[in-house]
Amino acid sequence: MTKHIDSLSFNLPIDNVDTDQIIPAQFLTTTERRGLGQYCFYHWRQEPAANDERLFSGFDPARHRILVAGANFGCGSSREHAPWALLDMGFRAVISTRIADIFRSNALKNGLLPVVLDAEAVDFLLQHGQTALSIDIAARTVDIPGYRTVSFPLDAFSAYCLIEGIDTLDFLLSKQDLITRFEAR
Amino acid sequence: MSGQSLFEKIWQRHLVSAETPQAPAVLYIDLHLLHEVTSPQAFAELERRGLAVRRPDRCLATIDHSTPTLPAGSDGRLPYVSAEAEAQVETLYQNCRAHNIRLCGWGDPHRGIVHVIGPELGATRPGMTIVCGDSHTSTHGAFGALAFGIGTTEVGHVLATQCLLQRKPGTMRIDIDGDLPAGVGAKDVILHIIGAIGVDGGTGKVIEYAGSAVRNMSMEARMTLCNMSIECGARAGMVAPDEVTFDYLKGRPLAPGGDAWDQYLLEWKALHSDSDASFDEVVCINAADIQPTVTYGTHPGMTVAVRDSVPAANGNASDAKALKYMGVEGGQAMQDMPVDVVFIGSCTNGRISDLRQAASVLKNRRIKPGTRTLIVPGSEQVKRQAEAEGLDRIFIQAGAEWREPGCSMCIAMNGDLAAAGERVVSTSNRNFEGRQGRGARTMLASPLTAAACAVSGRISDPRQFLDSDDD
Numbered sequence: 126m127t128k129h130i131d132s133l134s135f136n137l138p139i140d141n142v143d144t145d146q147i148i149p150a151q152f153l154t155t156t157e158r159r160g161l162g163q164y165c166f167y168h169w170r171q172e173p174a175a176n177d178e179r180l181f182s183g184f185d186p187a188r189h190r191i192l193v194a195g196a197n198f199g200c201g202s203s204r205e206h207a208p209w210a211l212l213d214m215g216f217r218a219v220i221s222t223r224i225a226d227i228f229r230s231n232a233l234k235n236g237l238l239p240v241v242l243d244a245e246a247v248d249f250l251l252q253h254g255q256t257a258l259s260i261d262i263a264a265r266t267v268d269i270p271g272y273r274t275v276s277f278p279l280d281a282f283s284a285y286c287l288i289e290g291i292d293t294l295d296f297l298l299s300k301q302d303l304i305t306r307f308e309a310r
Numbered sequence: 311m312s313g314q315s316l317f318e319k320i321w322q323r324h325l326v327s328a329e330t331p332q333a334p335a336v337l338y339i340d341l342h343l344l345h346e347v348t349s350p351q352a353f354a355e356l357e358r359r360g361l362a363v364r365r366p367d368r369c370l371a372t373i374d375h376s377t378p379t380l381p382a383g384s385d386g387r388l389p390y391v392s393a394e395a396e397a398q399v400e401t402l403y404q405n406c407r408a409h410n411i412r413l414c415g416w417g418d419p420h421r422g423i424v425h426v427i428g429p430e431l432g433a434t435r436p437g438m439t440i441v442c443g444d445s446h447t448s449t450h451g452a453f454g455a456l457a458f459g460i461g462t463t464e465v466g467h468v469l470a471t472q473c474l475l476q477r478k479p480g481t482m483r484i485d486i487d488g489d490l491p492a493g494v495g496a497k498d499v500i501l502h503i504i505g506a507i508g509v510d511g512g513t514g515k516v517i518e519y520a521g522s523a524v525r526n527m528s529m530e531a532r533m534t535l536c537n538m539s540i541e542c543g544a545r546a547g548m549v550a551p552d553e554v555t556f557d558y559l560k561g562r563p564l565a566p567g568g569d570a571w572d573q574y575l576l577e578w579k580a581l582h583s584d585s586d587a588s589f590d591e592v593v594c595i596n597a598a599d600i601q602p603t604v605t606y607g608t609h610p611g612m613t614v615a616v617r618d619s620v621p622a623a624n625g626n627a628s629d630a631k632a633l634k635y636m637g638v639e640g641g642q643a644m645q646d647m648p649v650d651v652v653f654i655g656s657c658t659n660g661r662i663s664d665l666r667q668a669a670s671v672l673k674n675r676r677i678k679p680g681t682r683t684l685i686v687p688g689s690e691q692v693k694r695q696a697e698a699e700g701l702d703r704i705f706i707q708a709g710a711e712w713r714e715p716g717c718s719m720c721i722a723m724n725g726d727l728a729a730a731g732e733r734v735v736s737t738s739n740r741n742f743e744g745r746q747g748r749g750a751r752t753m754l755a756s757p758l759t760a761a762a763c764a765v766s767g768r769i770s771d772p773r774q775f776l777d778s779d780d781d
Contacts, residue, residue: 156397225543226513282475304336
């Protein structure tokens with residue numbers, strides 16, 4: 126299935142990007158998973174930021190599939206609409222120095238790769254504009270041209286599920302005998 | 311070998327299978343709370359696969375996020391913000407009917423915010439594992455439960471298997487010792503903590519709150535404390551159960567009764583961290599240092615004492631962006647900033663003790679004209695209790711709006727929101743950009759501080775409004 130993600134990076138040099146920015150609550154009345162990309166970063170794609178530049182001017186969903194953000198990406202709510210929206214907007218991976226727990230869990234279940242790199246590597250990316258990156262999921266490495274190839278943490282189970290396209294609910298359902306025994310204790 | 315922490319005891323008891331380097335643990339879930347926003351896609355996935363809900367008896371559902379807080383109009387129709395919001399609520403009705411899940415819907419005396427009604431009903435108990443598709447599930451940790459928020463895919467996992475795949479998180483203990491000053495409550499404590507350890511200071515960890523100040527807190531104060539654990543990134547927050555916990559639970563509709571109560575009590579009394587338990591990190595907070603605290607920026611770690619000034623951004627672009635959004639400048643005094651809207655409610659501060667605190671300030675006072683004040687009880691039960699005590703009349707006479715229970719302006723997806731540029735003092739849990747309406751500027755505060763701001767129409771220290779007998 127998916128072993129590599131090769132794409133230009135897109136920079137969002139903001140710390141603590143929360144899930145309310147990724148998908149504002151007004152769009153959570155949906156009962157669907159699909160179609161949320163148009164609302165992803167809804168306010169930031171429409172309003173000038175502090176530096177009076179639009180944060181997403183220059184974004185091209187056909188070319189930018191790796192988002193590079195400041196520290197603590199995905200903090201806030203448990204809404205899975207956040208990774209649904211990012212995927213629908215075109216992203217396949219998010220790079221930050223720290224990624225919030227629930228967002229990370231939700232992202233992995235939908236095939237959006239959370240990549241945690243050290244501050245030096247993320248700073249390099251944020252200072253160099255869009256960069257042609259090559260992510261090797263099995264090797265857990267990102268090749269950053271002009272910098273070096275860096276490793277990121279990813280547990281064996283998550284890597285296996287991503288690469289093989291394993292559905293985690295199927296895995297849990299295979300444990301039903303154990304669950305029944307636990308309930309009988 | 312060192313002893314076990316409270317978290318480790320609950321974790322161990324719920325392992326269907328332990329984690330290995332190759333696979334995560336399978337963790338059994340005792341109680342699954344559901345609401346309309348994060349469940350429809352999970353039920354749809356079950357239907358697509360032809361799966362049943364494994365344990366409907368371990369599920370409890372309510373409607374709170376998308377629900378209007380104004381009563382039905384003369385035509386009998388509820389004023390939903392959109393047809394989509396109404397359809398979302400109807401979808402939960404259909405799913406609960408189809409799967410035989412108890413739903414506290416319209417007209418149910420126990421309807422309310424999911425994290426208010428679980429404890430109220432006695433569904434939340436010490437030692438349980440509790441999940442919900444909602445990050446503020448950490449609230450239930452106040453009872454010595456392991457309670458955390460999950461995404462919609464995991465809601466489906468729990469519906470189908472009553473289990474989750476989990477990697478064991480790290481641990482952190484936060485000791486809060488000493489006496490809190492008058493006018494300082496659990497909300498000030500948790501805002502102070504998030505400011506101290508940072509908005510990601512708890513990432514990857516479960517926090518246990520300990521120390522004399524926590525022991526001296528009521529159950530409702532402990533819920534406020536645990537509620538915002540997610541705002542420093544923590545997986546969960548918890549407090550070891552004690553007599554305060556047991557007194558709160560005894561006699562609740564879903565709490566065990568009779569002989570079963572005594573059995574549970576024996577078990578619950580063993581639910582505390584062993585004296586030699588080790589934690590990955592320990593933080594000590596002196597209760598006496600905590601002041602009435604508010605946020606000045608766009609995440610809950612940007613906190614400051616009400617009497618202090620806005621800290622400078624010091625060249626940090628994200629902080630500078632936050633200050634610009636909030637319309638404040640480094641060095642500006644917090645007090646006397648004008649306030650347009652006050653919101654008192656939410657799963658953080660929408661319980662009866664919160665409303666009593668607000669009423670203690672608003673009683674026999676008038677809200678500053680031009681400062682719109684919305685007071686939203688956390689549940690039907692809180693609403694009934696408040697009205698029985700006459701708190702609603704105090705609020706209305708002061709000039710506030712007294713609404714129907716729900717999440718309301720905390721998440722602002724039901725139509726209750728502020729306008730761009732308006733400054734909102736809110737007892738809720740998130741001050742993110744646009745959280746309470748596009749361009750709205752949220753400052754998080756305690757119910758006492760929020761009520762004080764309503765009266766003065768400006769950011770205010772609540773201690774000037776405290777009667778000496780309220781100390």
